Amino acid sequence: MSSEPYLEEAAGVCVNSHGGAIGMPQLCTEWFPNQIFWLLVALVAIYLIVTRVALPRIGAVLAERRGTITNDLAAAEELKLRAKEAEAEYNKALATAREDAGKIVAAAKADIQADLDKALAKADADIDARTAVSEKRIAEIRAGAMESVTEVAKDTAKELVAALGGNADARSITAAVNARMKG
Amino acid sequence: MSEEATTGFQIHPMDQFIVKPLFGGDHVAWYTVTNVTLWMAIGVVLIAALLMLGTRRRAIVPSRSQSVAELLYGFVHNMVEEVTGHEGVKYFPYIMTLFLFILFSNVLGLLPLSYTVTSHVAVTVVLALMVFLGVTILGFVKNGIGFLGMFWVTSAPLAIRPVLALIEIISYFVRPVSHSIRLAGNMMAGHAVIKVIAGFASLVVVSPVVIGSVTALYGLEMLVAVVQAYVFTILTCVYLRDAVGGAHH
Numbered sequence: 001m002s003s004e005p006y007l008e009e010a011a012g013v014c015v016n017s018h019g020g021a022i023g024m025p026q027l028c029t030e031w032f033p034n035q036i037f038w039l040l041v042a043l044v045a046i047y048l049i050v051t052r053v054a055l056p057r058i059g060a061v062l063a064e065r066r067g068t069i070t071n072d073l074a075a076a077e078e079l080k081l082r083a084k085e086a087e088a089e090y091n092k093a094l095a096t097a098r099e100d101a102g103k104i105v106a107a108a109k110a111d112i113q114a115d116l117d118k119a120l121a122k123a124d125a126d127i128d129a130r131t132a133v134s135e136k137r138i139a140e141i142r143a144g145a146m147e148s149v150t151e152v153a154k155d156t157a158k159e160l161v162a163a164l165g166g167n168a169d170a171r172s173i174t175a176a177v178n179a180r181m182k183g
Numbered sequence: 184m185s186e187e188a189t190t191g192f193q194i195h196p197m198d199q200f201i202v203k204p205l206f207g208g209d210h211v212a213w214y215t216v217t218n219v220t221l222w223m224a225i226g227v228v229l230i231a232a233l234l235m236l237g238t239r240r241r242a243i244v245p246s247r248s249q250s251v252a253e254l255l256y257g258f259v260h261n262m263v264e265e266v267t268g269h270e271g272v273k274y275f276p277y278i279m280t281l282f283l284f285i286l287f288s289n290v291l292g293l294l295p296l297s298y299t300v301t302s303h304v305a306v307t308v309v310l311a312l313m314v315f316l317g318v319t320i321l322g323f324v325k326n327g328i329g330f331l332g333m334f335w336v337t338s339a340p341l342a343i344r345p346v347l348a349l350i351e352i353i354s355y356f357v358r359p360v361s362h363s364i365r366l367a368g369n370m371m372a373g374h375a376v377i378k379v380i381a382g383f384a385s386l387v388v389v390s391p392v393v394i395g396s397v398t399a400l401y402g403l404e405m406l407v408a409v410v411q412a413y414v415f416t417i418l419t420c421v422y423l424r425d426a427v428g429g430a431h432h
Contacts, residue, residue, distance in 0.1 A: 014201070015201055019198075019201075020195050020198055021195065021197040021198050021200065021201050023197075024197060024200075024371075025197055025200040025201050025202065025303075026200060026302070026303050026304050026305070026367065026371060027304075028202070030211060031202040031211050031217075031219075031303075031305065032305045033212070033213035034202060034211050034212065034213050034214075034215055034217055034219060035202065035219050035300070035303055035305040035306055036213075036305060036306075036309050037213045037214065038217070038219050038220045038223050039219075039223065039300070039305075039306050039309055039310075040309075041223070042223035042224070042226065042227050042284060043280060043284060045227045046226075046227055046230055046280045046283055046284055047276065047277070047280045049227070049230060049231050049234060049235065050234065050276050050279050050280050050283065051276045053234065053235050054234035054235060054238065054252065054256075055256065055275070055276055055279065057238050057241060058234070058238055058252055058253055058256045059256075060241070061238065061241050061242070061243075061245075061249075061253070062253065062256070062257075064241075064243060065243050068243055
């Protein structure tokens with residue numbers, strides 16, 4: 001292997017005999033046409049891919065997505081409105097139901113109260129009647145007792161008067177006993 | 184060469200940028216199928232797979248690949264719309280083409296043993312010149328000779344306007360240079376540095392450090408690959424704004 005390198009300008013090559021670079025390969029004018037030609041081919045290919053297929057397609061997808069999102073947002077707005085309406089309706093129904101329930105409770109309470117009142121009244125009447133009967137009996141018993149007491153007092157008085165040697169007629173004794181009893 | 188072989192170091196950081204014919208032969212003609220062709224083709228195939236196969240179901244609720252395609256679409260579309268305004272949106276397909284090509288080339292270049300097409304100035308200069316010529320022609324077509332008003336800064340005092348015009352014109356013509364060198368330079372430098380550091384892995388003492396550094400650099404290069412694609416694209420949008428957005432600067 002000769003270590004003698006090719007002279008860049010003279011030989012017109014940019015690599016030495018070992019395949020290594022001589023200087024900067026970037027400055028090797030011999031390769032320029034090749035690089036430029038393939039660059040233009042690549043750029044045209046990319047340009048065709050971009051303009052014929054990619055950009056219209058992606059643009060359409062993005063537009064479609066924007067449309068879908070807008071529509072969905074509108075639909076969501078509408079649904080939200082409807083949900084609000086439904087909620088209001090529900091609240092209304094709830095209020096009505098609550099009111100009805102209140103009414104029913106009040107009615108039931110009133111019924112119960114009326115029944116209760118009736119029962120109480122009846123019980124009171126019963127109690128009153130029984131009390132009256134009892135009082136009457138007590139009065140009778142008391143009257144009976146009073147009479148007995150008067151009788152006993154008269155007899156006792158008569159006997160006492162007699163025993164003491166008095167002679168009392170029944171009428172004055174009765175009057176005296178009655179007067180005492182009152183006092 | 185023989186010295187390197189004996190010391191065990193085989194660091195050829197620039198070899199990865201060599202253009203090789205795929206099917207033998209030494210001569211690289213303009214039509215030769217080379218590794219350039221291969222990696223550009225892989226890029227095109229992947230772009231097609233992502234953008235065509237990924238979106239083939241046109242789902243309202245996207246699949247993962249469709250999501251990525253839509254993300255790329257939305258990202259570039261927003262960038263074009265924000266930077267160039269409403270007028271610029273019709274150039275969106277061209278910007279998208281540029282962005283996809285650069286992004287995929289940059290990221291594919293990070294695969295081991297791959298070839299990075301965007302690390303060559305031949306490629307990036309063509310891309311930058313396309314933007315430069317396109318914007319310039321478009322500017323004159325849309326604004327006529329008024330496009331030159333871009334260089335005449337009316338908000339500055341009259342006395343310094345000629346100076347500013349000169350600076351503006353120079354900066355305008357430097358645009359394609361910086362536009363292309365930035366991309367190629369970033370790609371080349373990163374790959375070369377990884378290769379150089381990886382070459383030291385044959386030294387057992389430092390190989391753990393080397394592996395760590397290469398890993399870290401790889402992450403950095405991943406970032407650079409995406410950011411450079413973004414930078415190239417957004418600069419294209421900025422230049423485009425001059426043409427479509429009138430002469431106000």
